[in-house]
Amino acid sequence: MSKRQVAMVMDLNKCIGCQTCTVACKTLWTRREGMEHMLWNTVNTQPGTGTPHHFEQMGGGFKDGKAQPGIRPTVEDFGKAWEFNHEEVFNGGKNDISLAADGGKYGKGPNWDEDQGDGQFPNSHYFYMPRICNHCTHPACLEACPRKAISKREEDGIVLIDEDRCKGYRFCQEACPYKKIYYNEQEGVSQKCIFCFPRIDEGVTTACSRQCPGRVRFVGYLDDPEGPIWKLVHKWKVALPLHSEYGTEPNVFYVPPLSPPKIDDEGNPTEEPRIPTEYLEYLFGDRVKEALETVRIEREKSKRGEESELMDLLIARKWLDMFGPFQNHPRDAARMRPIPANRQGFKNPLGGNDPFSSDEDMAALNGGAMGDSKPAGVSPIKFFTKDQYKNGGRS
Amino acid sequence: MRTRRVNDVASLLEPGAAGWDAAGFEPVAMMPAPLAMQPTEYIRVKWEGREYGSDPGLKVASVHDGKRWVLCARWSGVSPSGIDFPDAIAVALPVRNDPPLILMGMDGAPIQYLRWQSNKPALRSIVATGIGHSENGPKMAAMSVKAHTNGEQWDVVMSRSLGGEGEVAPLLAGQKTKIGFAVWRGANEERGGIKAFSIDWIELALDA
Numbered sequence: 001m002s003k004r005q006v007a008m009v010m011d012l013n014k015c016i017g018c019q020t021c022t023v024a025c026k027t028l029w030t031r032r033e034g035m036e037h038m039l040w041n042t043v044n045t046q047p048g049t050g051t052p053h054h055f056e057q058m059g060g061g062f063k064d065g066k067a068q069p070g071i072r073p074t075v076e077d078f079g080k081a082w083e084f085n086h087e088e089v090f091n092g093g094k095n096d097i098s099l100a101a102d103g104g105k106y107g108k109g110p111n112w113d114e115d116q117g118d119g120q121f122p123n124s125h126y127f128y129m130p131r132i133c134n135h136c137t138h139p140a141c142l143e144a145c146p147r148k149a150i151s152k153r154e155e156d157g158i159v160l161i162d163e164d165r166c167k168g169y170r171f172c173q174e175a176c177p178y179k180k181i182y183y184n185e186q187e188g189v190s191q192k193c194i195f196c197f198p199r200i201d202e203g204v205t206t207a208c209s210r211q212c213p214g215r216v217r218f219v220g221y222l223d224d225p226e227g228p229i230w231k232l233v234h235k236w237k238v239a240l241p242l243h244s245e246y247g248t249e250p251n252v253f254y255v256p257p258l259s260p261p262k263i264d265d266e267g268n269p270t271e272e273p274r275i276p277t278e279y280l281e282y283l284f285g286d287r288v289k290e291a292l293e294t295v296r297i298e299r300e301k302s303k304r305g306e307e308s309e310l311m312d313l314l315i316a317r318k319w320l321d322m323f324g325p326f327q328n329h330p331r332d333a334a335r336m337r338p339i340p341a342n343r344q345g346f347k348n349p350l351g352g353n354d355p356f357s358s359d360e361d362m363a364a365l366n367g368g369a370m371g372d373s374k375p376a377g378v379s380p381i382k383f384f385t386k387d388q389y390k391n392g393g394r395s
Numbered sequence: 396m397r398t399r400r401v402n403d404v405a406s407l408l409e410p411g412a413a414g415w416d417a418a419g420f421e422p423v424a425m426m427p428a429p430l431a432m433q434p435t436e437y438i439r440v441k442w443e444g445r446e447y448g449s450d451p452g453l454k455v456a457s458v459h460d461g462k463r464w465v466l467c468a469r470w471s472g473v474s475p476s477g478i479d480f481p482d483a484i485a486v487a488l489p490v491r492n493d494p495p496l497i498l499m500g501m502d503g504a505p506i507q508y509l510r511w512q513s514n515k516p517a518l519r520s521i522v523a524t525g526i527g528h529s530e531n532g533p534k535m536a537a538m539s540v541k542a543h544t545n546g547e548q549w550d551v552v553m554s555r556s557l558g559g560e561g562e563v564a565p566l567l568a569g570q571k572t573k574i575g576f577a578v579w580r581g582a583n584e585e586r587g588g589i590k591a592f593s594i595d596w597i598e599l600a601l602d603a
């Protein structure tokens with residue numbers, strides 16, 4: 001049990017499915033060899049099969065406190081990183097070549113059913129659901145590992161894999177009911193979201209939350225009554241865990257999506273929401289109705305011009321307030337210490353043509369969007385050794 | 396179990412070397428590592444009622460030439476390539492203080508393992524002081540491994556130098572020690588403690 005728990009709330013009413021979070025994470029953390037298929041952050045269309053495909057049917061977690069068997073997702077289940085025939089198309093000198101993934105033999109990508117959703121017109125519906133490792137209070141991965149390679153940090157509850165202890169047995173992949181652990185075949189180790197712990201250590205929020213254009217993600221401590229997490233989860237009770245029945249006590253929470261009314265056969269709006277409440281209950285449990293009703297009531301108050309702490313919170317008028325104690329600018333943290341970009345051994349296939357190939361550009365990228373207007377290159381970026389990385393980004 | 400002395404082990408470093416047929420292979424009885432001893436509840440639940448660690452019919456022979464010790468292991472069960480887990484064998488030798496084989500050693504009583512797995516070209520040296528407590532072991536002179544399969548049987552020849560100090564398990568001409576074995580069948584998803592093992596130490600006598 002950790003002393004404190006850092007947590008995240010994602011407001012699904014605001015996610016536009018732009019995948020900026022996915023790219024921010026990918027760029028920062030998963031560029032080593034063997035990580036090509038890894039997306040520690042994913043955003044899927046719901047209802048849908050998710051990533052990895054059909055992860056909700058892959059088992060793991062706990063039932064009545066007892067570990068449940070699970071299966072390992074394959075690379076194909078996660079969705080391969082396709083290789084495209086760009087060279088052939090653009091420089092091959094043939095007119096009859098089309099762009100094709102993996103020679104036209106591609107399987108499913110990580111977000112195969114994007115924008116498909118469910119329902120028939122005029123009641124078709126979908127919403128976007130981002131997912132990261134839930135940094136659970138009762139992590140099935142940690143408990144399954146025979147090597148004690150997985151630990152939960154005492155100071156903030158972040159769950160980490162020690163890649164030196166990991167032997168690639170992949171019991172963690174089977175045991176995680178959310179299937180957010182990947183396997184690196186090149187290095188023979190399991191890898192997953194690290195909740196940007198080197199940034200958290202410097203008071204900087206995660207890359208996925210800082211880069212989010214929709215202001216979807218709140219970050220903070222679960223027990224901080226001044227922070228957004230405690231207010232959304234405990235005070236207003238509008239943020240709910242995904243599949244709490246998996247028994248791992250996840251620490252990523254979701255504000256479920258409101259939806260416009262369902263239309264009846266005559267074309268008139270009904271009292272039913274277009275996204276079936278039963279589906280939201282399947283995802284977020286039986287407190288969904290109460291959470292949706294709270295959001296709806298507070299939204300009406302706000303519409304009437306009355307004050308609403310909840311609406312102010314969810315609207316996120318002050319962007320930095322979303323991040324609790326993690327409001328530092330990554331550039332300022334980099335002035336004190338180098339930002340661990342974890343690019344050891346990374347060979348950029350684009351070479352000098354990569355718009356983010358230089359350290360200065362990486363600095364700008366790490367510095368974040370959202371109006372950070374200082375010029376790039378103000379701080380030197382160093383790439384850490386594996387030992388420095390393991391040591392929380394400290395040399 | 397006996398390690399015969401030969402003039403020069405160089406001709407026996409290949410799995411198919413003719414000399415191995417005269418080296419006197421001895422069978423090793425094996426059984427599944429007990430489910431109750433698997434270190435996590437998840438593994439016990441997952442493997443409850445599922446067969447693993449079936450006897451691979453392991454046979455071993457070993458020789459030395461006063462400088463180098465060479466062991467040939469043969470067993471049945473070759474997994475196809477491209478699956479999640481490799482076929483593997485580990486040879487256990489006590490470092491000091493009579494470590495319990497079934498517990499993979501204990502504090503102050505380490506076991507050194509020489510491990511080969513079908514997806515790695517090199518022999519690994521590992522030192523364990525208990526289940527789940529293994530680290531990279533000392534590198535030794537003359538460590539090598541070569542493997543051959545006919546599609547049904549593995550022939551693996553591994554070697555290391557004689558001697559022993561620090562965390563290197565002692566292997567000395569004219570002296571006795573103990574030896575143990577573990578075999579993993581990759582096609583059955585065997586890894587970690589899910590394996591066949593040789594139950595208890597077998598005495599190993601090296602010719603003078």
